[in-house]
Amino acid sequence: MYRERNRACPGCSAPMTRVPLEDPARGDEPIEIDRCDLCGGTFLEFFDGEPIGLAKGAVASAPERRTEAAAAPPRCPDCEIVMVERAYLDVGPMLARCDTCLAVYVSRERLEELAATRMKPADDAEPRGWLERLLGLFGS
Numbered sequence: 573m574y575r576e577r578n579r580a581c582p583g584c585s586a587p588m589t590r591v592p593l594e595d596p597a598r599g600d601e602p603i604e605i606d607r608c609d610l611c612g613g614t615f616l617e618f619f620d621g622e623p624i625g626l627a628k629g630a631v632a633s634a635p636e637r638r639t640e641a642a643a644a645p646p647r648c649p650d651c652e653i654v655m656v657e658r659a660y661l662d663v664g665p666m667l668a669r670c671d672t673c674l675a676v677y678v679s680r681e682r683l684e685e686l687a688a689t690r691m692k693p694a695d696d697a698e699p700r701g702w703l704e705r706l707l708g709l710f711g712s
Contacts (some may be wrong), residue, residue, distance in 0.1 A: 579615060581608035582646030582655060582668060582677040593629050609635055612680030615649065623641060623660065623667070623676055627686040634683055646677050664689040 579588045588606040605626060606615040611656040612635050616623055646655045649668035655668035655677055665685035678686055 579606050579649040581611060582615060583612050583613040583648055583679055584608060584611040586610040588613075588649075591630070591633070593626065598644060605630060607634065612636065612683070614678045614680075614683055616676045616678065618674040623678070624664070624686060624689050624691070627678065627683050627689075631687040633681050634680060636680075648673065648677075650675065660686060661691070662688065663691065 580586070581588050587607050589608045590604045593603045593605050603620055603626070605620060607613070607630070608662070609661075614627075614630055616626055620626060624668065635696065645657070646668045647653065648655050651672040652673060653671055655670050657666045657668050659665070660667045660676075665682045667682060669675070695702050
């Protein structure tokens with residue numbers, strides 16, 4: 573299985589190290605994320621958990637960046653395809669995501685931004701019925 577091998581960092585191609593991480597949302601279930609000791613980048617698999625929560629746990633133990641990440645777009649170390657840069661959930665920093673396995677690569681700089689990201693609160697208003705929506709269209 574691919575977890576039995578060390579991954580190459582999507583940012584700088586250096587070998588990544590598996591780092592244990594506590595995630596209060598998962599209780600006692602252990603989580604391992606992959607981190608590059610050279611550039612400080614973090615690779616999060618889809619099933620590891622919610623990236624904002626993982627970033628909050630990972631930022632405290634993240635090493636300082638020692639080298640710059642490559643200028644080329646990052647490649648997924650599992651699927652070997654180019655990862656696509658997108659704003660995380662339209663409110664967070666730009667992250668590289670693999671469109672095949674949905675893994676996320678977070679550079680050292682973006683890890684702190686991701687940890688500080690706050691989600692928009694859900695709309696707590698009661699859903700309106702069709703009549704109320706129709707009257708709302710007419711300004712009533």
